[in-house]
Amino acid sequence: MTPQHQQKAEQWFRQIQKQIIAGLEALEAEYGDETAQFQLTRWQRQNKYHPSAPGAPGGGGTMAVLRGRVFEKAGVNFSAVHGHFSEKYRAEILGAGESGAFWASGVSLVIHPTSPFVPIIHMNTRMIATEKQWFGGGVDLTSCIPNTEDTARFHQQVKACCDRFDPDHYPKFKAWCDEYFFLPHRDEARGVGGIFYDYLDSGDWNQDFAFTQAIGALFLDLYRPLVQENAHRPWGEAEAEAQRLKRGRYVEFNLLFDRGTRFGLMTGGNTEAILMSLPPRTGWK
């Protein structure tokens, strides 16, 4: 592991969390509740599932949640944790090696907007170090009521960002997203896609980090027009029902399949922070 890289990445994850929080508060103020603010909760990691794991578990994070008028629930979490994977979980992790030692830091956000016309958005960037080290992340939309123009603009913006780094990134990471955010038991996609990448280690750390930073920095540009153009549109019970059901699918994906949720629960992360992604007002038929 290379502590300078970790320090640099961690510092940036902290900073992008603050930047996104400020941007979302500004959006909420412009289109919804001027006074709504993120509530921050700091937590320390307790390795409660694996109290006998070797090495002192460490690290923690900051969970930030906004409950406003535009954003019914917006969660933007930062964490930086280190320790040792349990023996059972080790087999699932690249380069976990003999000791199972790991370090991980990242930012993860999920927004459940109040309006069924504003898509749910998810963004995550992270760096993980075991005996190997890599970046992962992505950004994707889940529309309760899909809108062709919104979706096309979103994909275009993401593609333009990817193309600045590597022409292979977008097609590869878009396909990965479609494959990853899929509910096999429903035979349906979770949302309308985006990009997903993992194990990004080109050999040029600075370049990989710059790509991850670009995705993080892109987020507000992606979400602003989706809010601007949709938050004011009136909706009725049919749209509210579509939103509840789509949110239910979101819950199914996150609890049955999501890697980050599983990583968090398996490494004694903060449950409230991990499950921050779960929506208020949900329902199954």
Added chain:
Amino acid sequence: MTPQHQQKAEQWFRQIQKQIIAGLEALEAEYGDETAQFQLTRWQRQNKYHPSAPGAPGGGGTMAVLRGRVFEKAGVNFSAVHGHFSEKYRAEILGAGESGAFWASGVSLVIHPTSPFVPIIHMNTRMIATEKQWFGGGVDLTSCIPNTEDTARFHQQVKACCDRFDPDHYPKFKAWCDEYFFLPHRDEARGVGGIFYDYLDSGDWNQDFAFTQAIGALFLDLYRPLVQENAHRPWGEAEAEAQRLKRGRYVEFNLLFDRGTRFGLMTGGNTEAILMSLPPRTGWK
């Protein structure tokens, strides 16, 4: 495998489904909506996740759902399926052997009552045959607003039923239930307990079957007083909120940990039937 046992068990599972359906419709008629009825949907098993699995998958089931005034959503499912486990899943199953052949039949019910004062109830009885064969099942309550008297009576009734068969059953199966229906990431029990048993194979099939039948037959006696004494009580937003959050915990358990949910999804069962247990009107804070 012993086809006569399977036939006998399957026949009884079909019959107890009908009996419970009739009993719940009577309860709904007495305290809620006289006209509400279970809607039955028959399904055939399609081994969609493992199309290349050896052996023709087979079987199916009947999903029955009532949406009434007392029962916001009551699902009572019967299924009888057979085929071969996928190689990956085989390792998790007792006696799955070389071929991975299995037969399984059972009844599973989950009731989400409208009133937050009426507990959510879950009951399941099943027989599974691989190279071994056994019974499993149980019944347990999840109270959104726990009531000491209700809970005590429920446990007493279950204990009395168990004691008719074996004095060890109740303490063993009660402890198993507490251990099984537990959310480690929340460090909290899903509900207020009951019994859970699996791998029941005492060597006397008739006796084990009789016990399973007794649990099935007990169900209506257990749930009737809980409805009678609570369905009419007025409630407000605080109780409704407690119900939504408890239902959220129920979803977490079923998608993260439940064996039956996992068994169903892993063996190409009917998704709607498997996820019938998920509640309408849910929500996370």
